Every structure is written in C-alpha cells, then in structure tokens.
Amino acid sequence: MGLTRTTGPLSPRAPQTVNYTVDGPAHKLLMHPFPRRVRAEFAGRTILDTTRGALLHETALLPRLYVPEDDIDLTAFVPSELSTHCPFKGDATYRTLQVGDRTVPDALWAYPEPVDSAPWLLGYACLYWEAADAWFDEDEQVFAHLTDPYTRVDVRPTSRHVQVFAGDELVAESHAPLRLDETGLPTRWYLRPDDVRATLTPSETRMRCPYKGESSYRNLRLADGREIADAAWGYPDPLPESARIAGHLSFLHDDLRTVVDGAEV
Numbered sequence: 003m004g005l006t007r008t009t010g011p012l013s014p015r016a017p018q019t020v021n022y023t024v025d026g027p028a029h030k031l032l033m034h035p036f037p038r039r040v041r042a043e044f045a046g047r048t049i050l051d052t053t054r055g056a057l058l059h060e061t062a063l064l065p066r067l068y069v070p071e072d073d074i075d076l077t078a079f080v081p082s083e084l085s086t087h088c089p090f091k092g093d094a095t096y097r098t099l100q101v102g103d104r105t106v107p108d109a110l111w112a113y114p115e116p117v118d119s120a121p122w123l124l125g126y127a128c129l130y131w132e133a134a135d136a137w138f139d140e141d142e143q144v145f146a147h148l149t150d151p152y153t154r155v156d157v158r159p160t161s162r163h164v165q166v167f168a169g170d171e172l173v174a175e176s177h178a179p180l181r182l183d184e185t186g187l188p189t190r191w192y193l194r195p196d197d198v199r200a201t202l203t204p205s206e207t208r209m210r211c212p213y214k215g216e217s218s219y220r221n222l223r224l225a226d227g228r229e230i231a232d233a234a235w236g237y238p239d240p241l242p243e244s245a246r247i248a249g250h251l252s253f254l255h256d257d258l259r260t261v262v263d264g265a266e267v
Contacts, residue, residue: 004152004185005032005059012061029090032059033122036067036148042134045101049078050129057150058128060090065150068126071112084108091123092116099133109133145210153185155213157192157246164191165261166253168224173200173258180250184213189267191260192236192250200224202251207232214244220251222258230257 006012011020012030024030036057042050052073057065079097084107086094092113099109112127113120131137137144158181166174180192195202205219215237222233233255240248253260260267 004150004154006030006061006063006065008186010152010186012059014062027090029061031090031120033057033068034059038140039138040067040069040148041138042129043136043138044078044099044106044134045104047075047078047101049075049099049101049134056126057148058123059152064147066128067148068123068128070125071127074110074127074129079110082108086111088113090117091120099129106130106133144212145216146212149212150185153213155182155184155244157182157244159246162191163263164193166193167259167261168200168222168230168257171200171224173222173224174198174251174253180247182244182247182252190252190254191262192247192252194250198234198251202234203229205232207235209235213241214247215240222253222255230255233258 004010009015009017011024012032016024033056036055039053040050040055041048050069050073052069054073055067055069058068059065078099078101080100082096082098084096088094092115094111094113096108097110099106110127110129113123116123131147139148160179160181161177162179162181164176164179165172174193174197176193176197182190182192201223202220203223205221207219209217211217217235217237219232220234222230224230234251234253236249236251237244237247238249
C-alpha cells in the first residue's frame with residue numbers, strides 16, 4: 003500500500019518532490035521476501051504453509067503474497083480452463099480449490115512462463131485471500147490482507163479542535179481527540195463517546211482492518227429525526243499497535259463534514 007498507492011514511489015501519481023526518476027513501465031513491480039510463516043486453511047485443512055513467501059507490489063494495487071508452489075498442497079486443487087494475460091507478468095494459469103463438497107473456482111494462479119522482465123515469478127503461485135477460510139501470520143489469525151512493511155499506523159493525542167457537522171447541526175466536538183494517520187489514507191480523528199451530541203444507535207455493520215482490528219459501526223440520529231446509517235465507527239478491542247483508539251469513535255459519511263481548527267478537511 004505504501005509503495006504502490008496514492009503518492010507512493012510506484013504509484014501512478016508518484017511524488018514530484020524528489021531528486022531522482024524511476025525508469026520503467028507505467029505499471030511497476032517489486033517483489034521482496036515476506037519474513038514470517040504464513041498459513042491458509044480451507045475446509046479444516048491447511049492448504050498453504052510457507053516461510054518462503056514474497057510480497058509482490060504492483061502499481062495502484064495492494065501487495066499480494068506469492069509462495070513457492072512446493073509450499074502449497076496442490077492435491078487440494080484441480081486445473082482450471084481459465085487463462086489470463088498480463089503484459090507485465092505473462093500468461094497466468096489457474097487452479098480451482100476443491101476439498102470435499104466445497105469448491106472455489108480459479109482460486110490459485112501462477113505464471114509458468116513469466117515475461118523476461120519478471121523471471122522471479124517462476125515457480126511461485128498466489129492464492130486469492132477470499133478463497134481461504136482463515137489466514138495465519140505465524141500463529142495469529144489475520145484478516146483482510148497481510149500487513150505491508152511499507153505501511154504504518156500512528157495514533158497521537160492532540161489538542162486540535164475537531165467538530166463534526168451534519169448540515170448546520172453540530173453532532174460531535176472535541177478539544178482532545180486522537181489523530182490517526184495510516185499510510186496512504188486521509189487522517190482520521192477519533193473522539194470520545196461523550197464528545198458526541200447526537201444520538202447513536204447500533205449498526206450491524208462490521209469491518210476488518212489488519213492494522214486496527216474489527217470495527218463496529220453506529221448510526222447517527224439527528225435532531226430532526228433523520229438517521230444517517232453507519233456514520234461512525236470504533237474499535238472496541240483494537241490490535242496492540244492501535245490500542246489507543248479503544249473506546250473512541252470516528253466519523254465519515256457523505257452527509258457529514260469534519261472541521262479541524264476552523265478549516266474543513
């Protein structure tokens with residue numbers, strides 16, 4: 003994420019404030035080892051187990067884990083008729099994941115004859131994250147995707163004046179928010195529940211973040227009775243690296259605007 007998206011050096015909008023140029027095609031690739039043991043499970047069976055995985059970063063895409071085919075239980079896969087072409091990697095062949103009565107079509111792909119500029123793809127394959135029931139980074143189950151070594155999350159207490167409006171109605175205000183900066187994403191401001199002036203109601207929406215944990219959402223009921231769905235979210239039990247935001251709420255919705263120190267952000 004940090005290298006390939008937004009203004010990262012391999013993104014489509016690489017920064018101009020540098021004293022170098024990056025030669026190569028518009029779509030750039032960078033592959034480097036992922037240092038930890040990674041496992042994937044499907045239908046109660048370990049179908050991938052590697053300490054030799056590598057993250058492939060591609061322009062404008064999240065990095066994906068490629069692993070040596072020897073580290074994949076290929077008896078859980080059957081050949082697929084699907085083939086796709088990438089001008090930067092080559093022609094991909096696919097395999098369908100099949101264990102018992104469960105099947106995930108075209109779950110695994112590889113480049114048996116990669117293009118000359120990417121010979122290091124030979125012998126590696128990639129499994130769609132969504133195809134597995136569970137993924138483990140060492141012995142910890144992880145969600146959404148593997149963490150990227152070029153991405154970080156910083157949470158800092160601040161005395162900035164943060165206000166959240168729905169139209170002209172002030173729905174939340176704080177002089178002691180938490181500022182969360184995550185590589186490649188806009189700053190998010192986290193407020194205490196008692197900073198919220200409008201009524202919050204529970205939402206069934208849940209999301210996963212590999213850097214922060216599982217979020218739960220809240221609907222926002224305004225003074226005129228109108229309700230804005232999933233207007234706020236928080237992490238009741240965040241991951242250790244984001245522990246500071248426990249019990250706090252952040253707001254984002256098309257019907258809301260956030261003002262920091264008098265300026266809309």
